[in-house]
Amino acid sequence: MEVTNRYITIKTQVDGEPKESDFELKTSALSLSLDPSSNDIIVKNLYVSIDPYQLNRMKSQSSSQKAIGFAAAITPGEDIDAYGVAKVVASGNPEFEKDDLVVGLITWGEYSLLKGGKYMLRKFDPMGFPLGLTAYGGFFEVCKPKKGEKVFVSAASGSVGNLVGQYAKLFGCYVVGCAGSKEKVALLKEKLGFDDAFNYKEEPDLKAALQRYFPDGIDIYFDNVGFEMLEAAVVNMNTFGRVAVCGVISEYIDATKRAAPNMLDVVYKRIKIQGFLAADQMNVFPDFLSTTTDHLRTGKLHAVEDISDGVESFPSAFIGLFRGHNTGKKMVKVADE
């Protein structure tokens, strides 16, 4: 048996802000007959996570590409792997059976052929959703918050930011977020329980804005954007302040947009600036899971999702991340179960 697989690739390496013409929809025939001893699996993709870091993998060169397996360079014309949920349609691995729901690294396409047992895949547990570990681990492990501390989150309506803010509020911190539209600011304040929020596009002076929102200074800055926002946050930080550097979307699209924080502040206020990846936070996975499940069940935590439909929507869904189009976790729904 054979299916037709439609999938998205990059035509060439993407340096700078991504655009529609960087991507291409391809079609190939995919045989569903697998050698039972091959360890290959074919899955039908259902939901695929759309994340800004993928841009670093698409570049001609990026320090991210040397860092770890899943940030390896993406080759033009080949599959783009990404985290997602899928259903097994054929399996050459005895651990997985047809119709199993799985989560792991799949592809920007309708089907994924995962070869030779080297895939990162596990069975899907409806309570064991994997999204949000970046927010949880980054906030609790990297920032080491204390109750009552003042927390600033940038890109606060984004996939990670909205959860960081919610976790911080539930933990007992004072939380202010920034986002790029009136609607996003309203979401943060009215639905997600942020103490305050502002539209950074309306602030000509970010340092002054942060001083206004944090008259007593910032203890923790969860950085998703870098550049001027990081500089402004460092100026406004308190002694022993912590910056968790989760992402630097400014630098992803323009390598010259680098933060040059005042290092005198860093020294005299003993500020810690720490990069991290969710992959390092597996030790808190059990905590993350139980806390998150509890809060979702009681309705205290809101999952904010932003879903595009169909394999054709991958490029626009991805490009939209860098234009502030998404609110919450961006995903592409490729198919119903």
Next chain:
Amino acid sequence: MEVTNRYITIKTQVDGEPKESDFELKTSALSLSLDPSSNDIIVKNLYVSIDPYQLNRMKSQSSSQKAIGFAAAITPGEDIDAYGVAKVVASGNPEFEKDDLVVGLITWGEYSLLKGGKYMLRKFDPMGFPLGLTAYGGFFEVCKPKKGEKVFVSAASGSVGNLVGQYAKLFGCYVVGCAGSKEKVALLKEKLGFDDAFNYKEEPDLKAALQRYFPDGIDIYFDNVGFEMLEAAVVNMNTFGRVAVCGVISEYIDATKRAAPNMLDVVYKRIKIQGFLAADQMNVFPDFLSTTTDHLRTGKLHAVEDISDGVESFPSAFIGLFRGHNTGKKMVKVADE
């Protein structure tokens, strides 16, 4: 009884690189009769420590001045307080007697009138020398070294840098330092036991230089200079690398010389950049003291001192710090006991 006190002040706030004309030698009469209940103390200054951070206190405005007591702004015309060793000549405090040797905050002058019991002063213990805690605490507490790790130290022949390198070698790390002259490089390699050293002034491309000296990457960077050196170090750091930001002499003399490290490196390599002050490292003081005393006694650790003579030499001693004139710990010897 009365003595004549000659002391140095700044004529005006110093922004930019300090120069001789920023300073002034003043003379005043100082009565040695103290009210026994005043808690005032008068000391005769013997050795005074000359440190780059004082420049931040001399500026019209610096974030350092808000940080902690001893980095408070220096007022033109008034005493410049600094760490040093002195001898009590008159005391209104029963805890100190005439002829006691003391260490603590004294002044850039021949005598210091320390008022009202608010001074930071304690009796001098010949084995309890206080210098070097910045190096020890910064290296062990902030960098958390493991044996065999690769350590890079900038301004490695300076007051703090030379000790960091020596501690790191004695601990079992691989250590490379950079300095600004052939003589300093020779000192590091031949006397202080650094594995390697280079003259940064002979390196047109710092990133390439560090790649050459650290083909396997840098695990720990002890930063005394900031700016381009910090940027070059971050590019060459290994996963989970640590940067201890001790000082940023580039920024002290020119606030526009700020490092803009590649934050993608910081994220993907999970680099920690941490500012610190010796004042926070008091918890390791006993360790510091016993380790340092042992190593000095056995000759494994070298105290590198650079001493100028007389109260007139304060300005040139201080200015020289920013021109690379000193090798090791810079002090002014004001008087013999």
